[in-house]
Amino acid sequence: MSVRVPRRCGTHGVTTIWKGPVMATITIKNVWKYYGDTAAVKHLDITCPDGSFVSILGPSGCGKSSTMRMLAGLEHISSGDIFFDDLRINDLAPKDRDVAMVFENYALYPHKSVFENIANPLRLRKTEEKAIKERVEAAARLLEIDHLLDRRPHELSGGQKQRVAIGRAIVRQPKLFLFDEPIAHLDAKLRAHMRGEIKHLQRELGTTMIYVTHDQLEALSMADYIAVMHDGELQQWGTPSEIFNHPVNAWVAGFVGEPAMNFLTCDVIGEGDSVSLRHRNFDIPLLPQQVRQLNGGAAAGRARMGVRPDALDIALERPGGPSITGEIFVNELLGGDMLVEVALADTRVRVKTTPEFTGKPGQTCHLTVNRDKWHVFDTTDGHAYF
Amino acid sequence: MASQDVVHYDSTAQKLLRVAAAAFLIFYLVWTLLPFVIMFTSSFKDLLEAFNLPEVGDWGGIGVFFDFTPTLKHYTSLFAEGNFGRYMANSLIAAGGSAVVSVIFGSLCAYSLSRVDFRGKQDLFFWIISTRMAPVVAVMVPLYSIFRTFDLVGTLPGLILAYTTFNLPFAIWILKGFFDNVPYAIEEGQMVDGATRFQAFVSILPLVAPGIGAFVVLCILFAWNDFLFAAIIGSGGAKTLPVATRELVQPQNIQWGSIMAAGVVTTAPMMLLGLVIRKYLVTGLTMGAVKE
Numbered sequence: 001m002s003v004r005v006p007r008r009c010g011t012h013g014v015t016t017i018w019k020g021p022v023m024a025t026i027t028i029k030n031v032w033k034y035y036g037d038t039a040a041v042k043h044l045d046i047t048c049p050d051g052s053f054v055s056i057l058g059p060s061g062c063g064k065s066s067t068m069r070m071l072a073g074l075e076h077i078s079s080g081d082i083f084f085d086d087l088r089i090n091d092l093a094p095k096d097r098d099v100a101m102v103f104e105n106y107a108l109y110p111h112k113s114v115f116e117n118i119a120n121p122l123r124l125r126k127t128e129e130k131a132i133k134e135r136v137e138a139a140a141r142l143l144e145i146d147h148l149l150d151r152r153p154h155e156l157s158g159g160q161k162q163r164v165a166i167g168r169a170i171v172r173q174p175k176l177f178l179f180d181e182p183i184a185h186l187d188a189k190l191r192a193h194m195r196g197e198i199k200h201l202q203r204e205l206g207t208t209m210i211y212v213t214h215d216q217l218e219a220l221s222m223a224d225y226i227a228v229m230h231d232g233e234l235q236q237w238g239t240p241s242e243i244f245n246h247p248v249n250a251w252v253a254g255f256v257g258e259p260a261m262n263f264l265t266c267d268v269i270g271e272g273d274s275v276s277l278r279h280r281n282f283d284i285p286l287l288p289q290q291v292r293q294l295n296g297g298a299a300a301g302r303a304r305m306g307v308r309p310d311a312l313d314i315a316l317e318r319p320g321g322p323s324i325t326g327e328i329f330v331n332e333l334l335g336g337d338m339l340v341e342v343a344l345a346d347t348r349v350r351v352k353t354t355p356e357f358t359g360k361p362g363q364t365c366h367l368t369v370n371r372d373k374w375h376v377f378d379t380t381d382g383h384a385y386f
Numbered sequence: 387m388a389s390q391d392v393v394h395y396d397s398t399a400q401k402l403l404r405v406a407a408a409a410f411l412i413f414y415l416v417w418t419l420l421p422f423v424i425m426f427t428s429s430f431k432d433l434l435e436a437f438n439l440p441e442v443g444d445w446g447g448i449g450v451f452f453d454f455t456p457t458l459k460h461y462t463s464l465f466a467e468g469n470f471g472r473y474m475a476n477s478l479i480a481a482g483g484s485a486v487v488s489v490i491f492g493s494l495c496a497y498s499l500s501r502v503d504f505r506g507k508q509d510l511f512f513w514i515i516s517t518r519m520a521p522v523v524a525v526m527v528p529l530y531s532i533f534r535t536f537d538l539v540g541t542l543p544g545l546i547l548a549y550t551t552f553n554l555p556f557a558i559w560i561l562k563g564f565f566d567n568v569p570y571a572i573e574e575g576q577m578v579d580g581a582t583r584f585q586a587f588v589s590i591l592p593l594v595a596p597g598i599g600a601f602v603v604l605c606i607l608f609a610w611n612d613f614l615f616a617a618i619i620g621s622g623g624a625k626t627l628p629v630a631t632r633e634l635v636q637p638q639n640i641q642w643g644s645i646m647a648a649g650v651v652t653t654a655p656m657m658l659l660g661l662v663i664r665k666y667l668v669t670g671l672t673m674g675a676v677k678e
Contacts, residue, residue, distance in 0.1 A: 003615045072578050073578070074577070095577060095581060105569065105571055109592075110593070124579055182389070200541040
């Protein structure tokens with residue numbers, strides 16, 4: 001194996017440890033995973049472009065970890081195929097797939113030093129000693145843990161352990177990075193910091209990365225593409241903004257976004273060009289193009305209206321246009337924002353406003369919907385009309 | 387794993403109880419150590435001095451017990467006239483060999499049982515343990531007949547095999563517990579890093595080292611102290627220390643001094659081993675039990 005010479009990287013002054021990116025397009029084709037009779041992953045189709053940062057997002061038990069383990073070769077693929085570029089990897093052992101994985105619990109060797117932990121993949125590949133030293137040190141510098149190389153894992157903090165685990169993944173140049181909830185165990189502040197670090201690292205190294213998480217904020221803030229999974233099925237594939245702004249169904253809309261989207265079951269009233277959503281607390285007409293999107297579907301039936309807390313405006317005076325009338329239930333000051341929970345006839349909705357809002361619990365208030373940003377979902381299968 | 391401080395407020399009854407407990411412990415200590423003390427001192431005494439014992443109840447006569455001229459003649463006779471060097475080597479080879487073989491196969495089997503799911507796994511595991519349920523004597527005759535057929539009687543490999551038959555289920559049973567406590571992620575990380583399954587297995591061995599260490603000691607103790615197998619399977623060519631010691635009892639001449647010296651030679655190495663690895667042994671045996 002040739003010695004890779006570290007080079008200085010322009011803008012941030014960090015040393016990269018590879019010559020150039022080795023990338024791969026990852027294609028998952030109609031993959032199923034069964035445990036006994038239970039299907040954990042169902043007809044999954046995903047294509048991760050070369051060099052992209054893809055996040056698989058979903059609650060626990062949605063099949064995201066099974067998917068990752070199938071990519072790594074730690075689980076058999078029950079049916080379907082996975083390709084790295086044109087290479088079908090179904091029957092390759094983990095060691096032959098050329099992937100690097102970071103585990104949720106770091107999977108470090110308790111009895112080996114940080115240096116040896118990072119050097120592990122190189123030792124397994126019988127890399128010469130000089131190259132090992134160079135590359136481990138370069139990786140450690142990149143992750144700012146070069147002063148910890150002699151320590152044992154139990155002497156490190158959670159964040160440092162996590163960096164060591166990442167160091168072990170980047171010390172060789174794999175085709176694909178697999179990150180399995182790598183920062184789930186860290187405290188909130190450090191998590192926020194590591195999000196930026198990992199995103200930066202991926203861009204720096206240019207390698208395709210698949211990042212599994214249950215935290216929608218991590219997925220939205222880091223990924224180029226998000227695959228939202230639920231009950232073993234892919235719900236939606238798209239950029240973070242597509243997922244956030246145009247969820248394909250009520251489940252995705254409810255899972256992504258914090259504070260969560262408000263849902264109200266309404267009657268769809270009217271015909272032709274004037275269709276409105278009616279609820280005991282309001283009657284608001286749809287925008288013209290939304291009427292067209294709804295047609296052939298739920299017209300003159302029932303539908304679920306979904307609106308995010310920041311697409312609602314709250315006021316104590318009744319505004320000019322159509323509005324929702326309710327009673328303030330509770331105010332929560334979240335630093336720069338205020339979250340107001342408003343009680344309607346049969347439910348409560350949450351509204352994001354500024355801390356200057358003066359309403360007190362018990363007062364009547366009026367909500368205006370930003371109709372460019374609301375959504376209407378089918379009441380039976382939950383798919384989005386818009 | 388520091389033990390917690392418990393606050394005590396003693397009543398008179400509790401104080402009395404503590405004195406009683408201390409008295410009992412002293413009695414227990416004398417009870418367990420006295421045979422070793424007598425054996426050890428007698429092995430350095432001339433035969434006449436060895437039987438120069440105080441009367442029962444004559445506490446003042448205890449001095450008589452320690453009044454002797456030390457001699458090494460029993461030890462020299464064991465190793466020079468007898469063949470105890472050979473027997474000691476036999477004991478070491480049989481005990482060590484069986485420990486090594488049991489550890490190798492035991493860890494492989496325990497790892498598989500810990501990591502791989504297959505049909506009938508529970509039954510297999512129970513069957514492995516159940517082989518330890520019958521007393522050794524019950525299988526001795528068929529075992530002897532099998533060993534004789536294969537010309538293994540009176541040979542060291544035969545003795546190693548016999549000990550392994552009984553140590554291996556024990557090894558599998560103990561080591562499985564240790565492997566169960568090693569997180570899967572460590573070996574999965576290895577495999578993704580480029581290791582084969584076998585390399586991954588080898589790489590987690592250091593994590594079960596306390597278990598392996600503890601087992602090796604128990605295994606050596608079993609084989610080293612064993613008399614039954616050694617007397618029957620090992621008889622003749624593979625004589626071990628306990629059997630050789632037994633042979634010092636001859637109908638017309640019981641060689642007390644040599645028997646005492648042989649007892650010391652047999653006991654001392656295991657006691658030293660126990661002292662050296664005491665801490666290790668305790669960690670090993672409790673580690674398997676406590677899930678972190």
